[in-house]
Amino acid sequence: MNRTDALADVLGEDWTDILLTALREYLQEATHNDALVQEIAAAYYDDEVTFDQVKSLVGAEEAANLRVLKQQLDEGHIEDLAEL
Amino acid sequence: MSLGVVGRAFTDPLTVCLDTYEVLLPEIVVDELEDIASYDDAHGCGAQAVLDQAGGFSVQSVSLDATFPLDDGENAAVTLANDIDAAMLLCDEFNQLGLIHASLANTRLVTTPTLLSVFVRNGQLDTDVAMSSLDAISEARSWDSNQYVDHARSLAT
Numbered sequence: 001m002n003r004t005d006a007l008a009d010v011l012g013e014d015w016t017d018i019l020l021t022a023l024r025e026y027l028q029e030a031t032h033n034d035a036l037v038q039e040i041a042a043a044y045y046d047d048e049v050t051f052d053q054v055k056s057l058v059g060a061e062e063a064a065n066l067r068v069l070k071q072q073l074d075e076g077h078i079e080d081l082a083e084l
Numbered sequence: 085m086s087l088g089v090v091g092r093a094f095t096d097p098l099t100v101c102l103d104t105y106e107v108l109l110p111e112i113v114v115d116e117l118e119d120i121a122s123y124d125d126a127h128g129c130g131a132q133a134v135l136d137q138a139g140g141f142s143v144q145s146v147s148l149d150a151t152f153p154l155d156d157g158e159n160a161a162v163t164l165a166n167d168i169d170a171a172m173l174l175c176d177e178f179n180q181l182g183l184i185h186a187s188l189a190n191t192r193l194v195t196t197p198t199l200l201s202v203f204v205r206n207g208q209l210d211t212d213v214a215m216s217s218l219d220a221i222s223e224a225r226s227w228d229s230n231q232y233v234d235h236a237r238s239l240a241t
Contacts, residue, residue: 035229042231064182069232072198078239081194082205084105084171 031057041066045073085120086176086196086221088130097200097217098133100208101174102140108168110160111145126224152187154180165191174199176225178232196221197236204240214240 008015030036040057043049044066055063071077087098101107120131146160146167154162158177162184165173170191175184178195185193194202200218203209209217218237227233 038229038231042235045231045235061182064186065179066232068181068185068193069178069195072193072195072232073235073239075239078198078201078205081172081192081198081202084192 027057031059037062041069045070085117085127085130085134086225087217088133095209095213097203097209097214098137099140100203101199102137104203104208105172107141108164108170109141109143110157110164111143112148112160113157114143116157126220130224152183154183154187158184162187178230195232197233198239201236201239211241 004015004018007013008018011018031040037058040049040054044051044054051063051067054066058066087096087101114135117131117135120127121135122128144164146164148156148159149163152159152162155177158175158180161173161175164170166187166189169189172194173184173188173191174194174196175181176196177184181193181195197218200209200214204211204214215237218233218240222228222230222233
């Protein structure tokens with residue numbers, strides 16, 4: 001916390017600004033982390049998070065990939081495929 | 085290539101696939117398989133196993149649709165599927181599936197783990213064989229930490 005105070009003085013910024021910037025950078029980095037993307041995917045497959053939440057975390061393109069994979073796990077989809 | 089990794093030690097999923105469906109491959113995908121088959125690893129063996137069963141599938145040349153932002157192999161597969169109005173497209177390019185799905189007109193997209201559970205459901209493959217096949221494929225394709233593959237295991241039981 002002392003370091004945050006010191007950094008706020010150095011940058012002439014608010015404490016909140018520094019924390020928000022740090023959080024934003026953390027989230028940006030985290031969503032490019034494969035292990036975390038897989039955690040997000042698992043939560044999505046288990047219906048713990050919505051597609052919109054996934055999209056806001058990993059971006060539209062990756063979210064679209066995960067949506068197709070979730071569909072691959074759908075019982076109804078597998079039944080349909082089994083009849084082809 | 086995924087199914088080829090498993091080889092022919094038992095009623096293997098590659099044979100089930102070729103016996104069950106009328107399988108069509110774009111020529112460019114066969115070219116890719118020939119390239120991969122020259123490597124002395126699991127991918128090479130998998131590709132060679134598919135080429136060894138060339139009697140089980142047809143090959144067709146496809147003119148690529150330059151508007152698809154996909155690799156040539158995927159591009160040709162999607163174009164061919166749309167051209168012939170294929171029932172299914174088997175594709176394991178997990179990082180491009182959204183785009184591939186959106187590019188297909190009437191064709192249903194299927195990935196290998198799901199196809200294995202379809203074979204189990206239809207009584208064409210034992211659960212044990214599907215599981216051990218998926219283990220071998222996962223290892224070859226580095227799918228160990230993939231949550232979709234992990235979830236797909238519960239579908240094949």
